[in-house]
Amino acid sequence: MGARHSGGSPAPAWRNWARTQSATPRTVVQPRDLEELVRTVASTTARGGRLRAVGAGHSFTGAAVTDDVQLRLDDLAGVERVVPLPDGSAHVTVGAGIRLRTLNAALAARGLAMRNLGDIDVQTLAGAISTGTHGTGARLGGLATQVVGCRLVTAAGDVHEVSPTHDPELFELARLGLGTAGVLAAVILHVVPAFRLRAQEQPMALATVLADLDALVDGNDHFEFFWFPHTSGALVRRNNRVSDDVEQPLSPLRHLVDDELLSNGVFAVTNRLAAAVPRAVPRINAVASRALTARTYTGASADVFVSRRRVRFCEMEYALPRAHVTDVLRELDGWLRGTGEPVPFPLEIRFAAPDDLWLSTAHGRETAYVAAHQYYRMPYRRWFDAFERIAGQVGGRPHWGKLHGLDHARLRELYPHLADAQRVRARVDPTGTFRNDYVDRVLGPVG
Ligand SMILES: Cc1cc2nc3c(=O)[nH]c(=O)nc-3n(C[C@H](O)[C@H](O)[C@H](O)COP(=O)(O)OP(=O)(O)OC[C@H]3O[C@@H](n4cnc5c(N)ncnc54)[C@H](O)[C@@H]3O)c2cc1C
CATH class of the missing domain: 3.30.465.10 (Uridine Diphospho-n-acetylenolpyruvylglucosamine Reductase; domain 3)
Incomplete structure (x- = not known):
């Protein structure tokens, strides 16, 4: 049996999760094994065509876009x-x-x-x-x-x-x-x-987080925090390895209330409200950040790392030299308060060790990632442009899969x-x- 093809008629239009990219590939091919994959690639090259593999379409950029052969590797997945x-x-x-x-x-x-x-x-x-x-x-x-x-x-x-x-x-x-x-x-x-992780989530003043940042980042296996624009409140998240006998799961009811209702259900409502009444965003964010509560639970590592994201958004994320993250956040805070830009989504701040991969955003430097989001039904251009300008001042490198405006001339200086x-x-x-x-x-x- 041959690879699954979309046939002679144009393949149905494709769009990514965030609705920022779309494509109408000439054909979609889903090879069943390595030989079919090889044949598809070789024949595309022989006729001078173009080919892109597509995964789950979760990149915000046009990384996976093609108007010729779109390749899906769902059958090479064991x-x-x-x-x-x-x-x-x-x-x-x-x-x-x-x-x-x-x-x-x-x-x-x-x-x-x-x-x-x-x-x-x-x-x-x-x-x-x-x-x-x-x-x-x-x-x-x-x-x-x-x-x-x-x-x-x-x-x-x-x-x-x-x-x-x-x-x-x-x-x-x-x-x-x-x-x-x-x-x-x-x-x-x-x-x-x-391994198992204990997750500790705790609301904290942004100023306290920034004052203690090195201790928080270095003192935990996995540290991150969220900050709602126009507020001075943050939610910190510490995930640390625990031995197997420590058992403290989140109750199913608490999981339902926190992750399904608050993170997805109520959050969807506040974002729709923000889109309808943008000038209310600072007040909406103030209420949202006050609603954050502390909780602790343990679980298998993958279950603790991963959450469901059902409210659709657009995102830009910059990898900064870690030493600059506090200055960048203060400047973003100043810009947001000064302009009143309606941004109902929190920023997410994460950290990584330096590595030596040629095109890694953390290449050669201790890294802080700052991610800016915007509800997908609200304009993001002004917010992301300002963020990009501020991140650019400290040599920020954009995530390859998230929206940004840099080209290879600038990226050559960064990589x-x-x-x-x-x-x-x-x-x-x-x-x-x-x-x-x-x-x-x-x-x-x-x-
Ligand atoms: C809700 C959400 C949450 C996210 N969370 C995070 C996060 O926590 N951390 C983070 O860093 N990023 C995060 N991202 C970004 C996401 O992880 C990346 O954009 C990732 O590339 C998406 O994977 P995908 O399978 O959807 O690949 P796609 O977006 O479909 O493709 C990405 C690239 O991989 C190429 N590709 C796909 N398959 C192959 C193949 N077989 N061979 C060669 N190239 C291939 C494509 O051509 C394209 O260039 C998030 C995105 C969303 C929408």
């Missing part, structure tokens, strides 16, 4: 191999199209877990690593830092098994490169023994290895099969 290591960790080979939720469950069933995760689990593994998706933890890196090998199909239809010791330059672009090295067919992850990435692309994709407008803008054209 656990292929588990190699236990002496310290209890393991190398696990999985199909690159696997959703993080399925991956987490498959790992848990084997007593294993990802070292760190972001705040949702609906993305594909390939999509998440390709844009530098990250969680929080000053001693930890993003998801791509947990990758130790990739199976990649390059433009000519060649299959490469790459790793830090086998074609390390291609490995660099394969594990975090917006799909420009080729199509990821499988990924090898270094995963750790399953010492961007020219190396272009050199590798020219080697493995000389005619530009994996190009699209977004990739041309941020990395520069090849082909």
Whole structure:
């Protein structure tokens, strides 16, 4: 049986989760195995076409957009191999199209877990690593830092098994490169023994958080905080490893009230109200931030990291040198109060260790991530432009999957290895099969 094709008629229009991007691919192909994937890539290149793999469509940017061949890897999504290591960790080979939720469950069933995760689990593994998706933890890196090998199909239809010791330059672009090295067919992850986390959430004055920031960031395994614009209140979240015998789950009722009603249900209502009456946003945010309460619970790591995000939003996120985060937040506070810009969504502030991945937003520096959101039915342009200008003053690097306005000229100044990435692309994709407008803008054209 052949790959599932959309046939001769145009494929149905595609749009991303945030409704910021859309596309009408000429064909949609869902290969059932590696051979079909190879055939699809090779034939697209042979006729001078363009191809983009798409994951869950959770990027806000046009990273996955194509008007030619759209590739879906839902059938390359299984656990292929588990190699236990002496310290209890393991190398696990999985199909690159696997959703993080399925991956987490498959790992848990084997007593294993990802070292760190972001705040949702609906993305594909390939999509998440390709844009530098990250969680929080000053001693930890993003998801791509947990990758130790990739199976990649390059433009000519060649299959490469790459790793830090086998074609390390291609490995660099394969594990975090917006799909420009080729199509990821499988990924090898270094995963750790399953662990439990205690989550402590606590409202705190923003000024106190900023005054104690280093202690909070360095004194917890995973620290983050949320801050509602126009208020001086924050919600801090500390997730720390606990031994297995500590059991303190959230009651089902509290879970329902906090996560379903307050975070999603009531939050949806306050955002609709904000869209209808923008000048009421400072008052809405004041009420929302006063409604935050403390709670503590424990759970399996993946369950604690991940939450449901049902209120749709647009997002811009900048990776800043950690030492500048307090100044940036104060300047954002000044701008928001000065302009009265209606922003009903909280900012989210997270942290990461420096790493050495060529295109990682945390490359070579201790990093603080500041994410600005806007309800998807409200204008975001002025807010994001101001944020981008302020983040730019301290050398901020935009998340590859979230809205931003930078191009490759500026990004070359921010990434010492961007020219190396272009050199590798020219080697493995000389005619530009994996190009699209977004990739041309941020990395520069090849082909
Ligand atoms: C509600 C929400 C919450 C989020 N939370 C976080 C968070 O906590 N932390 C964070 O850092 N980001 C977060 N993001 C951003 C998100 O993780 C990234 O945008 C991620 O890339 C989305 O994965 P996806 O599977 O949807 O990939 P897509 O957006 O569909 O694709 C992303 C890129 O990967 C490429 N790609 C996909 N599959 C392959 C493949 N097989 N081979 C090669 N390239 C491929 C695509 O071509 C594209 O360039 C969030 C986004 C949303 C909407």
